[in-house]
Amino acid sequence: MPLSDQYRVAPGTRVNLADWKTDDAEGVDRSEAEKRLSENILAMTHLQHTLYAERKQSLLVVLQAMDAGGKDSTIRHVFGPLNPQGVRVESFGRPTPDELARDFLWRIHQHTPRKGHVQVFNRSHYEDVLIVRVNGLVDRSVWSERYAIINEFERTLSQAGTTIVKIFLHLSKQTQRDKLAERLEQPHKRWKFEPEDFSSRAKWDEYMEAYGDALGRCSTSYAPWHIVPTDRKWNRLLIVSEIVRAALERMDPQFPEPAVDHDEAVRLLDQIP
Amino acid sequence: MPLSDQYRVAPGTRVNLADWKTDDAEGVDRSEAEKRLSENILAMTHLQHTLYAERKQSLLVVLQAMDAGGKDSTIRHVFGPLNPQGVRVESFGRPTPDELARDFLWRIHQHTPRKGHVQVFNRSHYEDVLIVRVNGLVDRSVWSERYAIINEFERTLSQAGTTIVKIFLHLSKQTQRDKLAERLEQPHKRWKFEPEDFSSRAKWDEYMEAYGDALGRCSTSYAPWHIVPTDRKWNRLLIVSEIVRAALERMDPQFPEPAVDHDEAVRLLDQIP
Numbered sequence: 208m209p210l211s212d213q214y215r216v217a218p219g220t221r222v223n224l225a226d227w228k229t230d231d232a233e234g235v236d237r238s239e240a241e242k243r244l245s246e247n248i249l250a251m252t253h254l255q256h257t258l259y260a261e262r263k264q265s266l267l268v269v270l271q272a273m274d275a276g277g278k279d280s281t282i283r284h285v286f287g288p289l290n291p292q293g294v295r296v297e298s299f300g301r302p303t304p305d306e307l308a309r310d311f312l313w314r315i316h317q318h319t320p321r322k323g324h325v326q327v328f329n330r331s332h333y334e335d336v337l338i339v340r341v342n343g344l345v346d347r348s349v350w351s352e353r354y355a356i357i358n359e360f361e362r363t364l365s366q367a368g369t370t371i372v373k374i375f376l377h378l379s380k381q382t383q384r385d386k387l388a389e390r391l392e393q394p395h396k397r398w399k400f401e402p403e404d405f406s407s408r409a410k411w412d413e414y415m416e417a418y419g420d421a422l423g424r425c426s427t428s429y430a431p432w433h434i435v436p437t438d439r440k441w442n443r444l445l446i447v448s449e450i451v452r453a454a455l456e457r458m459d460p461q462f463p464e465p466a467v468d469h470d471e472a473v474r475l476l477d478q479i480p
Numbered sequence: 481m482p483l484s485d486q487y488r489v490a491p492g493t494r495v496n497l498a499d500w501k502t503d504d505a506e507g508v509d510r511s512e513a514e515k516r517l518s519e520n521i522l523a524m525t526h527l528q529h530t531l532y533a534e535r536k537q538s539l540l541v542v543l544q545a546m547d548a549g550g551k552d553s554t555i556r557h558v559f560g561p562l563n564p565q566g567v568r569v570e571s572f573g574r575p576t577p578d579e580l581a582r583d584f585l586w587r588i589h590q591h592t593p594r595k596g597h598v599q600v601f602n603r604s605h606y607e608d609v610l611i612v613r614v615n616g617l618v619d620r621s622v623w624s625e626r627y628a629i630i631n632e633f634e635r636t637l638s639q640a641g642t643t644i645v646k647i648f649l650h651l652s653k654q655t656q657r658d659k660l661a662e663r664l665e666q667p668h669k670r671w672k673f674e675p676e677d678f679s680s681r682a683k684w685d686e687y688m689e690a691y692g693d694a695l696g697r698c699s700t701s702y703a704p705w706h707i708v709p710t711d712r713k714w715n716r717l718l719i720v721s722e723i724v725r726a727a728l729e730r731m732d733p734q735f736p737e738p739a740v741d742h743d744e745a746v747r748l749l750d751q752i753p
Binding site (some may be wrong): 283290296329386391469476 | 520524529530533555556560561562564661664665668670671672674675678681682736738745748752
C-alpha cells in the first residue's frame with residue numbers, strides 16, 4: 208500500500224487513538240525520507256503550477272493536532288516551497304465576538320479555497336467538536352449534531368470541485384512534554400508558549416476521546432482523515448508530503464487551452480510597433 | 481548608496497520613465513547577484529519569523545508592472561521561500577460587479593495585512609489611475625483626484641503600523657515583446673497569454689505617462705515607490721530582495737516577552753502526569 212494510503216481512516220471506522228502509532232517510520236530511514244520529501248515537494252510544485260493555470264478545482268488541507276504536534280513546522284516545510292500566489296494558510300484561533308455571533312461554519316466558509324488554489328487550515332471547524340466539546344462550551348445536544356453537519360458541509364465543497372485532505376498529526380503525550388519544555392528553553396520558540404497549553408494537556412484523555420470520535424465519524428470517501436505519526440519530524444514531513452502529492456496527482460490538473468490562436472497572436476504581436 | 485535606496489523615487493519627483501533604466505546591473509554580475517539573493521532570502525526568513533511572533537506591525541508590498549514585467553516570477557522567487565503562514569498574496573484583476581458597486585478602495589482595504597503578516601499585492605489600487613485612466617473608464621475629474629485619495633489611504637495604513645513598499649518593475653518595450661512571444665511558444669506559459677495583453681501594449685506611451693504620474697505623485701516618505709529595472713531577471717530579483725530586506729530591517733521586529741514565567745511554567749508542566 209502506498210505510504211499516502213497507510214494512514215487513511217476508512218469511512219465508518221471507530222477510532223481509538225491508543226491503537227494508532229505516534230512513531231512509525233515503516234522501514235524508511237532519515238536520509239531516504241529527506242530525499243523523498245524533496246522529490247515530493249518538486250512534484251507538488253509542478254502540480255500546483257498546473258492547478259493554478261487550470262483554475263477548475265481546488266485543494267483544501269485541514270491540519271489538526273494537539274499543541275506542539277508540528278502543525279506550524281509542517282506548513283513551513285511542506286507548503287512553504289509552493290508558489291505563495293496559489294497557497295493560502297488560515298489559522299483558526301479563539302473565535303472573535305463577531306464570529307461567535309454566527310454559526311460555527313460562518314468563519315470557516317469565508318476561507319474555503321477558490322478554484323486554482325491550495326488552502327491550508329491550521330486548526331479548523333473541527334475545534335467545534337474538540338476544544339468546544341472537551342470544555343463544555345456548548346451543550347452535548349449541540350456538538351453531537353455537528354459531525355453530520357460537518358460531513359454535509361464538506362460534501363458541499365467537494366461537489367464544487369474542492370478536494371479535501373484532512374490530517375491529524377498524532378503525537379504521544381511524552382513527546383508533547385519534551386516539545387513544550389523545549390519551547391520554554393529556546394528564546395526563539397518561547398513566544399509560542401501559552402498558558403492554555405497546560406489546560407489542554409491536563410485534559411489529554413478527553414481530547415483523545417473527542418479526536419477519536421471526530422476522526423471516525425467524519426472520515427468520508429470525499430474528505431478522508433489521515434492519522435499521521437508525528438513524534439519524529441522527518442517521518443511526519445515525509446508522510447504528509449506523500450499524502451498531499453497523491454491528492455494532487457489524483458486531481459490531475461491540466462493546462463488550459465490558450466485563449467488565442469498561436470499564429471494569429473504572433474501576427475498581432477508584431478503589428479504593434 | 482545601498483542598492484535598496486538607489487531606485488527609490490524621492491517625494492515630489494516628476495517622473496519621466498524614459499529617464500529610468502530598464503536594465504541596470506550596477507557592476508553586479510549574475511553569480512554575485514544570485515549569491516546575494518540567497519543571503520537576502522535567508523535574512524528575510526528570519527526577520528519574517530520574528531515579525532510574525534511580534535504581531536505589532538505588518539508589511540505591505542505593492543507590485544505593479546506592464547504585462548510580462550515579472551510580477552509572478554518575483555512573487556515566486558522572493559516571497560515564495562517565506563513561511564506561508566505569515567504571507568498573503570492578493571491579485572487584483574478585473575473588478576467584479578460587487579466590487580464595481582463600491583468605491584475603488586473597497587476591495588483593496590479588505591486585503592491590507594494584519595499585524596505580524598506580510599501582504600503582497602499583485603496589481604493594486606494603482607490600476608485605478610492606470611488602466612482606468614488610459615482606457616477612460618472614469619472621467620478625468622474622478623481619476624485626477626485619486627492620487628491624493630491614495631496618499632491619504634496609505635497614510636492611514638502607515639499610522640496603523642503597516643510599512644508600505646511599492647515596486648514598479650520597469651520593463652522595456654522590446655523586452656516585453658520578447659517575453660510575450662516566449663509565452664506564446666512555451667506550452668507551460670501559453671495559458672497566461674490574454675488578448676488584453678495586446679491592447680495595453682498598443683497603448684504603451686499612454687501607460688508610461690500614467691505610470692509616471694502615479695509614481696511621482698504617490699511616492700511619499702511613508703509609502704515610497706521604487707522603479708526597478710526588470711529586463712534582466714536575476715538583477716530584478718536581487719534589487720527587489722534588497723528593498724524588501726531593508727524594509728524588514730528598518731521595521732526591526734523583536735520577539736515578544738513570553739506569556740509565562742519560565743521556572744513557573746516548567747514546574748506546572750511537570751505537575752501534569
